[in-house]
Amino acid sequence: MTDVGKIYGLIGASLSHSFSMDFFNQKFIAEEIDAMYINFEINDIGDLMSIFSEYPNIHGLNVTTPYKEKVIPYLDSLDESAQQVGAVNVIKIVKGANDDVMQLIGYNSDMIGFKNSIQPLIKPDMNKAIILGTGGASKAVMTALKSLGIDVSLVSRKKSASTITYEELTKQMIHEHKIIVNTTPLGTYPFTDNYPDIPYRFITPSHLCYDLVYNPSETTFMKKASAQGALVKNGLEMLLLQAFESYRIWTED
Secondary structure (H helix, E strand, O other): OOOOOEEEEEEEOOOOOOOHHHHHHHHHHHOOOOEEEEEEEOOOHHHHHHHHHHOOOEEEEEEOOOOOOOOHHHOOEEOHHHHHHOOOOEEEEEEOOOOOEEEEEEEOOHHHHHHHHHHHHOOOOOOEEEEEOOOHHHHHHHHHHHHOOOEEEEEEOOOEOOEEEHHHOOHHHHHHOOEEEEOOOOOOOOOOOOOOOOOHHHOOOOOEEEEOOOOOOOOHHHHHHHHOOOEEEOOHHHHHHHHHHHHHHHHOO
């Protein structure tokens, strides 16, 4: 419990890498907002409801791996953004007259953050993209790229009707797909030596390689792509853009 005016927070399984808590708490201090942002590491999405019991003054949550899809059954409704993506990274908590929880509404600000971050970097010949990973973040990236008119191919460890495996990535496919986006957590602090197993030798200076990981600022995925001459970018700007959108969602009437 806390006597801070409003509580916001982040739910996920492991949050040591996240910058969100520092970002929001610095924002609250700088703007003299009576609020606090807390990291809620939970081992099961079913633990979500206990947060509301312990923190009755909670007004909004961000959602990260691995709960962006698992949280949906616990929500009362989904905004159009979350419906379109099929994943949630923002929960707006609508309160009643006695400040009790009335409704939980799911949104997706990842799509907006990613789209606004990558769009200025896309060149006319970049009309096909490879997305590494198939989780909630991957769905937001796919939706954003498709809205920009870019064809998308999904890569996963397991083959399915909608994905190919890492082993199936060929030189021709890498050359045809000038955008490669890592949506997996591989390379995230503290496991910074990890990286997606793709044939980096086929990447060229014509490629744009975007890593949603932002801690560390230069991942091994980015280093390997940059060594081939590719333009690289991490996910920090996306994080900030989606955070701005999250706060707008939480505070709009």
